[in-house]
Amino acid sequence: MTLTFDPVLSHHAPEVVEFLTSNEWPFHGSPRLTAETAASVAVGGDDVAAFWVREDGRTVGLVRAFDLDDVVEGSPLVDLRIAAADRGRGVGTGALTWLTGHLFANFPAMHRIEATTRGDNVAMQQVFERCGWRQEGRMVEAWRQADGTRHDALTYAILRRESSTRSDRSSQGPRVYDAEPMRPRPGRPNGRVIVPTEHDPPGPAFFEWELRAQEWSDEHPHDEWVYVLEGELHVEADGVGVVGTTGVLIRVPAGSRGTYRAPVHARILSVYGPRSSLAVDPHGVLRVLGS
Ligand SMILES: CC(C)(COP(=O)(O)OP(=O)(O)OC[C@H]1O[C@@H](n2cnc3c(N)ncnc32)[C@H](O)[C@@H]1OP(=O)(O)O)[C@@H](O)C(=O)NCCC(=O)NCCS
Numbered sequence: 001m002t003l004t005f006d007p008v009l010s011h012h013a014p015e016v017v018e019f020l021t022s023n024e025w026p027f028h029g030s031p032r033l034t035a036e037t038a039a040s041v042a043v044g045g046d047d048v049a050a051f052w053v054r055e056d057g058r059t060v061g062l063v064r065a066f067d068l069d070d071v072v073e074g075s076p077l078v079d080l081r082i083a084a085a086d087r088g089r090g091v092g093t094g095a096l097t098w099l100t101g102h103l104f105a106n107f108p109a110m111h112r113i114e115a116t117t118r119g120d121n122v123a124m125q126q127v128f129e130r131c132g133w134r135q136e137g138r139m140v141e142a143w144r145q146a147d148g149t150r151h152d153a154l155t156y157a158i159l160r161r162e163s164s165t166r167s168d169r170s171s172q173g174p175r176v177y178d179a180e181p182m183r184p185r186p187g188r189p190n191g192r193v194i195v196p197t198e199h200d201p202p203g204p205a206f207f208e209w210e211l212r213a214q215e216w217s218d219e220h221p222h223d224e225w226v227y228v229l230e231g232e233l234h235v236e237a238d239g240v241g242v243v244g245t246t247g248v249l250i251r252v253p254a255g256s257r258g259t260y261r262a263p264v265h266a267r268i269l270s271v272y273g274p275r276s277s278l279a280v281d282p283h284g285v286l287r288v289l290g291s
Contacts, residue, residue, distance in 0.1 A: 001055060002180065002193045003094045004205070005102070008043045008050035008062070016043050016050075019062055023084045027121040030146045042066070049103075053082070053095045056185060056193070060086040063095050065103055071110040075157065076103065078115050080124070092127040100131060104160050112159045118143050119152030132166045133158045182208065187286055189216050204273025211262035218284030219257040224272045226250045226258075231266035235259070263289065 008016060020038035024031050033041070043050035043062075047069035053061030061082040068076050078099055082091045103113055117124040119138065128135070133156040143153040180192045191209025209216075211233070226235060228244040235242050237256040244250050252258040260268070 001090055001094060003060075003091065003098065004054045005051040005063075005095075005098055006054060008052060010044055012043075012052075013039065015059075016041065016062070019059060019083070020081070023081070025081060027118045027124065028081075029144075051099070051102075053091060055086070055091070057188075059083070060091050061095055063099050065099065065113070068107065071107045075112045075114040076107075076110065078103075078113060080127070087123065092123065093130050096127050096131045096133075100133075100158060100163055104163050110160065112157050114155060114157045116143075116153050116155050119154055125154065128156045131158070132162060134162070182210070188284065189214060189286060204271045207270040207272065208268070209270065210265065210267040211260065212265050213263065213289045215259060215261040215287045215289055216284060217257060217259040217287075219255075220252075220272060221254055222273055223254050224252045224258060224270055226252060226260070227269045227271070229267040229269055231262060232264065233266040233268060234261040234263070236261075261289065 017035050017038040020033045020041060021035055025033070030037060042048045043064065048064060048066050049068060050062065050064040052059050053063060061080065063081070064079045066077045066079070067074050070076075078096070080092055080095055080099075082095070100113060104110055114136075115128070115133070117128070125135075135154055136157050137155040139153040139155065141150040141152060143151040145151070177194050180194075182190055182192050184190045189209045189211055191207055194206040194208075208229070210231075226233070226244070227249045228246055230246050233244045233250075235244065235250050235252065236259040237252045242250055260266075
């Protein structure tokens with residue numbers, strides 16, 4: 001599974017409401033949200049960071065961190081919401097692993113991160129355990145649902161040193177990252193993506209893709225390193241055009257819109273990163289040459 005994480009921006013408000021109202025949240029205070037209550041869920045501001053969880057460009061979750069205005073004295077909190085159809089597939093584990101690493105990497109003064117979950121939310125407890133978070137307490141009947149029923153609230157936390165020990169441990173020895181099969185994706189070139197999600201600090205994303213009498217253009221905030229595995233690839237960016245054949249490496253600088261054209265065929269390995277935000281430009285354009 002390849003997950004990417006995109007910041008929730010202010011103009012995403014309708015998408016946030018749509019995501020929150022089209023799924024049920026059985027372990028939150030209100031399992032079903034109206035458009036009005038969904039619109040009041042904080043996804044921006046100085047003390048909140050919110051990210052879409054995407055799989056191949058498809059939204060599968062929304063994760064948030066709060067209380068980021070006091071990372072020295074306080075303990076920021078996190079909240080995970082995975083789309084109902086995508087629960088139980090490892091998305092929550094991937095998302096919490098990424099969010100934990102992202103927060104410690106981006107807030108150097110942050111000492112610990114906390115979360116609270118309902119006593120019967122077994123899936124969330126499993127996710128915490130799998131991600132190395134520690135259960136710190138059970139507050140008996142402290143959780144009151146909107147319908148008045150009460151549940152125990154469990155508190156979890158992870159310290160910076162616990163998180164870095166985990167990532168140190170996981171970085172010892174070689175590690176294999178699953179590569180999905182090459183496959184056509186609507187509006188995108190045939191290809192596959194490998195994003196090592198748990199790495200802290202974030203490393204690059206890797207794409208193997210091909211063009212057959214096609215042209216792809218996209219924009220990206222990071223350098224993209226394009227290695228031609230086979231064929232002939234024409235690349236243009238900032239008004240400069242180059243041609244690469246098998247074994248040639250081309251860099252498209254950060255901030256440019258790159259156009260990649262294969263008059264006949266090219267198979268390419270792209271290395272792009274750090275992939276802290278968008279790994280794939282959702283506005284990229286695929287064109288069949290001659291059409
Ligand atoms: C809780 C939630 C974030 C977990 O994410 P997820 O993607 O469903 O969980 P994962 O697929 O990563 O599963 C992690 C573990 O939990 C287990 N699990 C998943 N769903 C489960 C369930 N309903 N009951 C018991 N165990 C479950 C998985 O088997 C896995 O354990 P394993 O590795 O030992 O097999 C997600 O289900 C969700 O968004 N639920 C609704 C919102 C919510 O409750 N958020 C938490 C607020 S604190």
